[in-house]
Amino acid sequence: MATRTPLIAGNWKMNKDHLEAIDLVQKLDWHLKDGKHDFATAEVTVLVPFTDLRSVQTFVDAEKSGLSYGAQDVSAHVSGAYTGEISPVFLARLGVTYVAIGHSERRQYHGEDDALVNAKTKNALAHGLVPIVCVGEGLDVRKAGEQVSYTLAQVDGAFEGLSAEDAAKVVVAYEPVWAIGTGEVATPSDAQEVNGAIRARLAELYSAEVADAVRVLYGGSVKSSSIVELMAEKDVDGALVGGASLDPEEFAKIARFQQA
Numbered sequence: 001m002a003t004r005t006p007l008i009a010g011n012w013k014m015n016k017d018h019l020e021a022i023d024l025v026q027k028l029d030w031h032l033k034d035g036k037h038d039f040a041t042a043e044v045t046v047l048v049p050f051t052d053l054r055s056v057q058t059f060v061d062a063e064k065s066g067l068s069y070g071a072q073d074v075s076a077h078v079s080g081a082y083t084g085e086i087s088p089v090f091l092a093r094l095g096v097t098y099v100a101i102g103h104s105e106r107r108q109y110h111g112e113d114d115a116l117v118n119a120k121t122k123n124a125l126a127h128g129l130v131p132i133v134c135v136g137e138g139l140d141v142r143k144a145g146e147q148v149s150y151t152l153a154q155v156d157g158a159f160e161g162l163s164a165e166d167a168a169k170v171v172v173a174y175e176p177v178w179a180i181g182t183g184e185v186a187t188p189s190d191a192q193e194v195n196g197a198i199r200a201r202l203a204e205l206y207s208a209e210v211a212d213a214v215r216v217l218y219g220g221s222v223k224s225s226s227i228v229e230l231m232a233e234k235d236v237d238g239a240l241v242g243g244a245s246l247d248p249e250e251f252a253k254i255a256r257f258q259q260a
């Protein structure tokens with residue numbers, strides 16, 4: 001079985017301007033260095049607003065920080081008359097590693113559907129970015145007990161037409177919508193149920209090797225008090241952290257879950 005390096009990703013959402021971003025990333029870097037964090041045992045990345053990318057890049061390069069960084073969305077197009085969109089080419093030029101695609105807030109407030117998520121995923125991969133494809137059910141679906149089939153349909157949509165080679169590079173984040181920003185963290189077994197099903201689906205769609213290579217994260221109200229139990233589940237390969245990623249000490253603690 002492949003050994004998957006855990007990934008702890010902070011999604012800042014629409015918080016922090018480019019000056020505040022430097023302050024936050026500096027403090028995060030300090031806490032990780034203070035704790036002698038070994039990035040080989042858990043990768044740490046921050047997904048920041050587009051306007052913060054240059055500041056974060058400058059800091060990471062100057063400090064030779066082990067942190068990587070990413071964006072929260074990307075266009076399905078490469079260039080041209082798409083007002084307000086950001087090309088994966090621009091992100092790659094700024095040293096971006098990851099890009100979140102299909103976050104539930106984009107699906108909900110910007111009408112993004114599986115076809116668009118698929119197009120963005122392909123575009124990111126074509127330009128050397130690693131997509132973090134977000135999937136997960138709302139409360140109604142959870143109450144109806146349909147969380148696995150609902151989420152797997154989103155996975156099928158996101159991976160449609162992807163080669164095995166590309167599929168192996170993708171990160172999937174299972175984020176049940178009812179657990180986002182609510183303080184309502186899914187239990188470790190809730191996370192394992194869906195994360196395990198996602199991996200099994202990738203094995204069906206591709207192969208055991210691809211399924212083994214893909215990191216499947218959990219997201220939704222993750223805190224330093226919940227990360228250890230979540231990471232103990234065999235198909236939870238990391239976390240996508242919202243609110244708690246804005247507190248550098250708390251986020252560093254989450255990243256250092258192996259030391260807890």
Ligand SMILES: O=C(CO)COP(=O)(O)O
Nearest residue numbers: 011180181220221242243
């Ligand atoms: O949406 C999330 C990360 O993408 C989760 O947000 P919270 O950690 O604030 O619940």
